[in-house]
Amino acid sequence: MTRTAGRSNPVTGSTMTRGRWIGLAVAAAAFTVPCVVEFPGLSVEGHRVFSIFLAAVVLWITEAVPLHATATIIIFLEILLVSDKAILATPEGFTPPSYRTFFATLAAPVLMLFLGGFFLAHGAAKFNLDRNLARVFLRPFGTSSRMILLGLIGITAVFxxxxxxxxxTATMxxxxxxxxxxxxxxxxxxxGLALSIPIAANVGGxxxxxxxxxxxxxxxxxxxxxxNLGFLQWMLMAVPFVLIILAVVWLLLGRFYGFAGKTITLSIDSTFNTTRQAKIFYVVFAGTILLWLTEGIHGMTSSVVGFVPVVVLLSTRVFSSKDLQSIQWHVLWLVAGGIALGVGVGKTGLDGWLLGLIQWGEMSPVAILAMLSVVALVLSTVISNSATANLIVPLAMTLSVSEGITISPIVAAVFVAIGSxxxxxxxxxxxxxxxxMSTGAVRTKDMVVIGALVGAFGLTVFLLFGQWFWSAVGVLP
Amino acid sequence: MSSDDNKATGYAIICVDAEPDALAALRHDVGEFCGPRMDVHACASAEQALALVEELATAGIRVALILTEQILPGISGVDLLLAFRERPETRATRKVLVSTGMDVLDLSRALNAGALHRTIGKPWTCEGLGDCARSLLTSFFVHHAPHECDRFKDLLDANQFPRAFATARHQQRAANLHIKTLTQSFLANMDMSDEEVENALGAGIDEALGEPPQQHHPAGSILLRQGEPADTIYVLVSGNVQLSRTAHGREVVLHEHAGGRIIGLLSLARRQRAFYTWRATTDITVLPLSLERLEAALQTNPVLSGYLVTSLIRTMAARSKRTAKLLVEVEDLNGKLRGERDQLANILQLLEDSQAQLVESQKMATLGQLSAGVAHELNNPTAAIQRAADFIREDLGTLLEELPDGDKLAAAMRSALTREPLSTAEQRKRRAALSRLVGDDALAQRLVKAGIQTPEEYRSSFGRSSGKKRDRLLDRLERYHQLGLSLRNISTCSKRVIAIVDSLRSYTRADETPVADVNLHEGLEGTLLMFSHATREVEFVKEYGDLPPIECHVGEINQVWTNIVSNALQAMHNKGILRIETDAPDADHVRVRIIDNGPGIPPEDLDRVFDLNFTTKQGHANFGLGMGLTICRQIVAHHGGTIEAASQPSRTCLTVVLPVRSQLGSNGG
Amino acid sequence: MNRVTILCVEDEPEVRDALVRDLDAFAAVFRIEAAEDAEDALTVVQECAAARDPIGLILCDHMLPGKLGADLLVELKDKPETAPARKVLVTGQAGLEDTIKAVNNADLDHYIAKPWTREALHDVVRKYLTDYVIDEIDDLLPYVSLLDGPRLLEAQKDRSPHE
Incomplete structure (x- = not known):
């Protein structure tokens, strides 16, 4: 049966609600604050980027416009206000960055890395690889409910x-x-089952x-x-901690949600797709991951490797233009917006001024990292993780290189990402x-308790052992 | 008319026939023979053919051969050939008459003018047609376009070439010489009888060849077989020969005795294979004559040619006559067959109709028995359901008195049982009002489900209580109201089952004895009562006159009212005015008129409303009502009354007239 | 509110009550409206449009006063408000011809014979509402617990923010 597939219903929330209008109004107001108030010590161009920064904070928190739209607004405003193509005259003594710099963020190398990830994920769904792998990997876990729980957590995290x-999460x-x-x-x-999936997915991510x-x-x-932080290096930094956290999640859920001594029968009905296209995809999938993990051997950076599946899958016609369209480009643009904001904040000296508001030098490195990651954790509890990272990562980076502070920029950036x-x-x-929550099997109370426990535990483990471990495995100089 | 690229060949063949199928077949067969070597044109009339000739002439294309049917609209085939003969550009065209209905006069007309080279009978064989075309084309090219012979040699008869080439000149001279003698002797022979001509011919041959040897054949032997090459002619000296031809695997005797005395001359003359099979029916004596010997005889005695031609023409004439007679016979037979077929079709239709009627009446009888049985069986469970619903209601009432807030719960249940059901539109309106009061649409929906429909009811049920306390009470109220609603629905529905059972029983009461002294008004009122649930928007206007009590099957007559009223209401979409008028037009009859102001029945449908299966209700079939007015008419007719329908927009009137004393007693039930 | 609506068209009040009550399970997420005839159904369609509540499923009796259910469904198919709605005929009386008409002209999705059972009704409603929300609604999560969860989650995969 053919029906109009256009999803344009009132339910979709494509209209502007009152809350969204308020969000827009507040964002506009925040934007005008640096225009009318002069902050001592902040340059003229710094004021302009501060306007953009404040508006972005409001828009990302309220979601008055979609997250990726905010990203485009940032790039656009930066070009209009502080680039060499600005419509307002830039002050003397300030060398405005080329407008190309801001546009280039839309194709930043890391986006190619991510694009590769999207291609692999889309293909896994398209050829039902995820479901099939879940079936194969879950089989060894038997029928004991605790083992099944372990299997579910492990597979979800790996996926x-x-x-x-x-x-x-949707697949699992x-x-x-x-x-x-x-x-x-x-x-x-x-x-317990319904809760294990999102937690494992969040941690595994x-x-x-x-x-x-x-x-x-x-x-x-x-x-x-x-x-340059390589693919394998990142995994070395994160995976051991992920495993520890997941183990704790398993024990926690298994203990408090009555898994002891029960059996569960799993039945996943799916068969491996054995078409030529699917087989090509399996090879590309395995090959890409292999290339990512062996960066040290061949020297191709992970972004370049990320472009491999894009090239191969498109040129072998395994992916059609329709597949290309269904890639979530808006996520890439959201990331681009964050990078652009970082560029603006850095080039105009806004970062230094913002950080100067607090006496960082009196704090120990661990305290600074704790503060950064806790802020990220709290903020991203109520707003999008990506938006949080977009806002805080630039500041963290600047902080790490400012005077009197001995934190590696890698540590600062990774902590914000992990906090988010x-x-x-x-x-x-x-x-x-x-x-x-949509399954109806989880009450908010359960989620708050378990979620807060996992978050707190995870952050603690990172803070206590992170820098030590990373130095030990040689990721940090 | 084909307009193929004629330039390619320079020569064309024209086929003419008014009958499209025959024309197509002819064209096809000719095309089959000559392939792409020559253009074959098809014309439906002589006029068309002549126009085509003009066209071809301007294009420099010569018509090598024309084949035409004699019977054509307008100019006939023979006249066409004559016209061809007249035109210089088609003078040489080989001319063939392809015909069923040939007449000697026409034939001779063409033949004499030199405008006929061959005739082909219908149906022709592909082979025969091919041979004919081959032979004619050969002579055409040999005589009129010898330089092209090579080009078309695969269409031509090479055997004819050398002799034809060699003898063409000589023949011309000889022919010129002969023609004179021939014409003279031919004209002289006109007065002689067939026998005289044949005898003269036989004697002439005998004389010329010097008593050639005769052959004797027993009865049943075959002289010439159809399809075999004919290289000899036979002169029949004594006995009888039968001509037959095999077509469609069947041998048909075409001529008995009518064959004339010269056998195989036609085929030989046309250098064709034998068209007929010649079989001796008695012992015969024949004189076989090869072509050379015949030629020798003719050379010796040119007068013989005259006898030969005369004999030939007379033979052909006799055969033509016979053919025409056969055709007339075939036509007669066909006519008879058609008549018989039509008659059979009529009988079949009658049979089907009466079978349908039979099935229908059996269906009705079965339906009657079935519904009587079903009605009886349904009564018991329905009665039990209805009683059980009442019992639950009583017991619940008692139990509720013991519960906290029992009075409120009982009221919630009672309201479901007693309250007039609201239209869905009204329900939505009340829900919207409640929603405005409590500010929550979902809550308003629950309130309606609990039987709380107005702000006043809300206040009296909950006072100022809100939150959890209100929710708990609302939850219980909702359940009890729904319980009441279910009980009421059980009662209503079981009552409806009983009503259906009743109407079924009255419908099947057909075999009861007539009841005297029936007041029709009672039956009418009862019927209207049955419809009261569906007729809130119908206004009934009753004009009852003084009616004498009449003798009738009360159940059947009620069924009539039920069907008429049901139809009327349906037509009015249960909305409008329904008039019921009764009076007694005379002392022996009563009259009931049921008039609705629905859209009316179109005049073209008015005649059919009493037909079985006619309904304007788009397949609406309430059990017991679906047969509608057909049943009414049967019942009324059974009572010796009449039923009529008259309709105009917004006034459709069904008039039923019944006798006061029915004839039911005399014809039984 | 923007709730997806289930519209029941049934002229007999008792049957309507039973139908609506059997749909109670869906009332937590869906708006359930009843109409007693074709005209009333069109009013409900207008009211829903005014409240911006899309109609997701129409359960329609066949023998309606003045109009056949199949014809009403054909009419509703041609209205933009109800064109995407899934359409189910609930009836004991529709013949083959009418059903074929509804299937060909109204995109009839299903045919429930009376009397129905609650399980059968729920299965049908769940299936077609799932189809509807996947096709017409962006955020499927509110429907996961009531409708076909696994199917909705599979469909939701490509729609949720990518984190």
Whole structure:
């Protein structure tokens, strides 16, 4: 049956609600503050970027316009106000960056890395690879409910390292829903199962550069500063901690949600796609990941490797133009907006001025990192993780290189990214949480308790052992 | 008319026939023979053919051969050939008459003018046609375009070449010489009888060849077989020969005795294969004559040619006559067959109709039995359901008295049981009002489900309580109201089942004895009562006159009212004015008129409203009502009354007239 | 509010009550409206349009006063407000011809014979509402618990923010 497939219903929320108008008004007001108030010590161009920064903060928090739209607004305003094509005269003594710099953020190398990730994720869904792998990997876990829980957590986390957290959650939740439906209402295991998926997805997302946008934002900011953080290096930094956190999640859920001594039967019906196209994709999938992990051997940076699946899948016609269209370009633009904001903040000296407001020198490095990551955690609990990373990563980077502070920029950027990813206490914190809530098997209370515990524990482990471990494995100089 | 690229060949063949199928077949067969070597044109009339000739002439194309049917609209085939003969550019064209209906006069007309080279009978064989075309084309090219012979040699008969080439000149001279003698002797022979001509011919041959040897054949032997090459002619000396031809695998005897005495001359003359099979029916004596010997005889005695031609023409004439007679016979037979077929079709239609009627009446009888049985079986469970609903209601009432807030719960249940059901539109209106009061659409919906429909009811039920306390009470109210609603629905529906059962029973009461002294008004009122649930928007206007009690099957007559009223209401979409008028037009009859102001029945449908299966209700089939007015008419007719329909927009009147004393007693039930 | 609406068109009040009550399970997320005839159904369509509540499913009796359900569905198919709605005929009386008409001209999705069972009704409603929301609604999460969760989640994969 053919019907108009255009999803343009009132329910979709494509209209402007009152809340959104208020958000826009507040953003406009925030924008005008630096125009009328003169902050001592801040340059004229700094004032302009400060306007943009404040408006971006409001828009990203209120989501008065979509997140990626805010990103385009940032790039556009920066070109209009502080580039060499600015419509307002730039002050003497300030060398405005080329407008190309801002446009170039839309094709920043890290976006190519992410694009590669998207291609792999889209193909996995297209050829049902995710579901098939879930079936194969879950089989060894038997029928003991605790083992199944472990299997679900592990597989979800691994998937989430290479696919978006949300897509992973949707896939795995579709696997789990039939089990939940079989359990009697009121069985605590229902909640435990439904909760395990988003948490594992959120945590797993920290594992690779392509796991979630904050990671890309951190890598992007680092590469703007001339620091190349490889795919394998990132995994070395993150995966051990991910494993520890997941182990704790498993123990926690298994203990408090009545998994002891019960059995669950899983049945996932799917078969491997064996068409020529699917086979090509499997090879590309494995090959790309292999190339990412062996960067040290062949020397191709992860961004370049990220472009490999793009080139191969398109030229072998495994992906059509329709597949290309269904790639979530808006996420890439959102990341680009963050990079552009970082560029603007850095080139106009706004960063230094902002950081100068606080006496950082009196704080210990660990305290500074704690503060950065806690701010990221709290902020991203209520707003988008990516938006959080976009706002805080530039500041963290600047802070790490400012005088009297001995923190590696890598550490600063990665901590902000991790802080953003560990925020999962509320249903609105991350899309995976929203998916879990939609099943009706999870109460908000459960999510708040478990989510807060995991976030707090994860951050603590990173703060205590992070720098030590990274130095030990040689990622940090 | 084909307009192929004629330049390619320079020569064309024209086929003419008014009958499209025959024309197509002719064209096809000719085309089959000559292939792409020559353009074959098809014309439906002589006029068309002549126009085509003009066209071809300007294009420099010569017509090598024309084949035409004799019977054509306008100019006939023979006249066409004559016209061809007249035109210098088509003088040489080989001319063939392809015909069923040939007449000697026409034939001779063409033949005599030199405008006929061959005739082909219908149906022709592909082979025969091919041979004819081949032979004619050969002579055409040999005589009129010898330089082209090479080009078309695969269409031509090479055997004819040398002799034809060699003898063409000589023949011309000889022919010129002969023609004179021939014409003279031919004209002289006109007065002789067939026998005289044949005898003269036989004697002449005998004389010329010096008593050639005769052959004797027993009865049943075959002289010439159809399709075999004919190289000899036979002169029949004594006995009888039968001519037959095999077509469609069947042998048809065409001429008995009518063959004339010279056998195979036609085929030989046209250098064709034998067209007929010649079979001796008695012992015969024949004189075989090869072509050379015949030629020798003719050379010796030129007068023989005259006898030969005369004999030939007479033979052909006899055969033509016979053919024409056969055709007339075939036509007669066809006519008879058509008549019989039509008659059979009529009988079949009658049979089908009466079978349909039979099936219909059996269906009705079965339906009657079935519904009587079903009605009886339904009564018991329905009664039990209805009683059980009442019992639950009583017991619940008692139980509720013991519960906290029992009075409110009982009221919620009672309101569901007693309240007039609201239209869905009204329900939505009230819900909207409540929603404005409590500021929550979902809550308003629940309130409606709990039987709380107005702000006043809301206040009296909940006072100022809100939050959890209100929700708990609302939850219970909702359940009890829904319980009441379910109970009421059980009652209503079981009552409807009972009503359906009743109407079924009255419908099947057909075999009861007539009841005397029936007041029709009672039946009418009862019927209207049955429809009261669906007729809130219908105004009933009753004008009852003084009616004498009449003798009738009350159930059947009620069924009539039910069907008429049901139809009327349906036509009015349950909205408008329904008039019921009764009076007694005379002392022996009563009259009931039921008039609705619906859209009316179109005049073209008015005659059919009493037909079975005619309904303007688009397949609406209430059980027991679906047969509609057909049943009414049957019942009324059964009572010795009449039923009529008259309609104009917004006034459709069904008039039923019934006798006061029915004839039911005399014809039984 | 912008709730997806289930519209039931049924002229007999008792049957309508039963139908609406059997749909109670969906009332938490969907708006459920009943109409007693074709005209009333069109009014409901207008009211829903005014409230910006899209109509997702129409359950329609066949024998409606003055109009056949199949014809009403054909009419509703041609209205922009109800064109995308899934259409189900609930009836004991529609013949083959009418059903074919509805299938060909009204994109009839399903045919439920009376009397129905709650399970069968729920299965049909769940299936077609799932189809509808996947095609017409952006955010599928509110429907996961009531409708076909796994299917909705699969479809939601490409729609959620990518984090």
């Amino acid at each position: 989430s390292m290479f696919m978006s957290n949300t897509a992973t 939740m579709a696997v789990v829903l039939p089990i939940i439906a079989q359990l009697p209402p009121g069985d605590r295991m229902r909640t 920290m594992g690779t550069p392509i796991g979630t946008p904050p990671n890309a934002i951190a890598i992007g900011a680092l590469s703007q500063a001339g620091i 990813s560990l925020a999962m206490a509320l249903p609105i914190s991350t899309p995976p949480n929203a998916v879990a």
